[in-house]
Structure formats: C-alpha cells, structure tokens
Amino acid sequence: MSVFGSPTVLLTGPAANHFVFSNQDLIFTQSKAVNALVGRSLLTVSGEELKQVRSAIQGYLRPEIMSKYIWKMDEEVRKHIDLNWAGHKTVTVAPLAKRLTFNIICSVLFGQEAGPISEPDILGKITEGE
Structure with missing residues (x-):
C-alpha cells in the first residue's frame, strides 16, 4: 500500500x-x-x-509479563476515554495519544499516576493538564 x-x-x-x-x-x-x-x-x-x-x-513483551500489567493499561485507557473523549464532539488525537502513552508508562513502569502536565494547546497558549 x-x-x-x-x-x-x-x-x-x-x-x-x-x-x-x-x-x-x-x-x-x-x-x-x-x-x-x-x-x-x-x-x-x-x-x-x-x-x-x-x-x-x-x-x-512476553505474555506472562504482559498479563501482569494489562489491567493497569485497561484502567488507564478507560480513565483517559472518560476524561478526554466521552462527551466531546471533536478531539485532537495525537496529543491525547501521547498523554495516554505517558500515563500508561507512569502507571505500569513506575507504579504512579501521572501528575498535571503543562502543554501548549492548539492555539499556542499554555494550559494546565488534568
């Protein structure tokens, strides 16, 4: 293709x-x-x-290792969808995907929930994260 x-x-x-x-x-x-x-x-x-x-x-990436963390990943994805996708008419996928990836890494690798993140919005202003 x-x-x-x-x-x-x-x-x-x-x-x-x-x-x-x-x-x-x-x-x-x-x-x-x-x-x-x-x-x-x-x-x-x-x-x-x-x-x-x-x-x-x-x-x-071995299945036995992944099975230990899949529930955490699922929890992060569900929380992310509820906070950032549900009820929104439009979403900007790339920054949300980056945020979700970061949140999963924090949860799975470090055992910590990600804190607030400052990032530029699409208009170039700085907005405080969740």
Missing part, C-alpha cells in the same frame, strides 16, 4: 511481531511525512542500537 506517497508494508498479529523482532536483517525506513507525524520510533533505530532495544523490549 502507499502512505503519504511512500510504499508501505503493514504487518499485524503475533506472527508478524515475531518476524519483525526476531529478524536481525530487516531494515526499516520512514518517509519524511511519517517521520514528522510519528517522530523517532523503533522503526528508525538500526544496527547495534536496534539489537540493544530489541533485547530490552523482548523481555517485557
């Missing part, structure tokens, strides 16, 4: 994850448009850095 005019491959599911994380010879690239939208990701890391990242991630 094509995304933003660049040839793109979409892989999903456990077999695709295994293929991607176990194949050391894969080379990932992103178009400039996708890179601007997504930023730095696992797909932009290569070489020795990629090997280090993969080995660090694989330990945390």
Whole structure:
C-alpha cells in the first residue's frame, strides 16, 4: 500500500511481531511525512542500537509479563476515554495519544499516576493538564 506517497508494508498479529523482532536483517525506513507525524520510533533505530532495544523490549513483551500489567493499561485507557473523549464532539488525537502513552508508562513502569502536565494547546497558549 502507499502512505503519504511512500510504499508501505503493514504487518499485524503475533506472527508478524515475531518476524519483525526476531529478524536481525530487516531494515526499516520512514518517509519524511511519517517521520514528522510519528517522530523517532523503533522503526528508525538500526544496527547495534536496534539489537540493544530489541533485547530490552523482548523481555517485557512476553505474555506472562504482559498479563501482569494489562489491567493497569485497561484502567488507564478507560480513565483517559472518560476524561478526554466521552462527551466531546471533536478531539485532537495525537496529543491525547501521547498523554495516554505517558500515563500508561507512569502507571505500569513506575507504579504512579501521572501528575498535571503543562502543554501548549492548539492555539499556542499554555494550559494546565488534568
């Protein structure tokens, strides 16, 4: 398929994850448009850095480890939807997705609820977070 005019491959599911994380010879690239939208990701890391990242991630993505934290992730997603999506006619997805990711990291990795976050709103003013 094509995304933003660049040839793109979409892989999903456990077999695709295994293929991607176990194949050391894969080379990932992103178009400039996708890179601007997504930023730095696992797909932009290569070489020795990629090997280090993969080995660090694989330990945390095992099913027995994930099952310990899925309830926390579910709780964060439900709270996030109630606070930021329910009752809103429109939402700005990218900043909300970043906030949700940050909240999940705080909850799962640090065992703490994220505190208020100051961030620019779409008009460029600073607003206090939740």
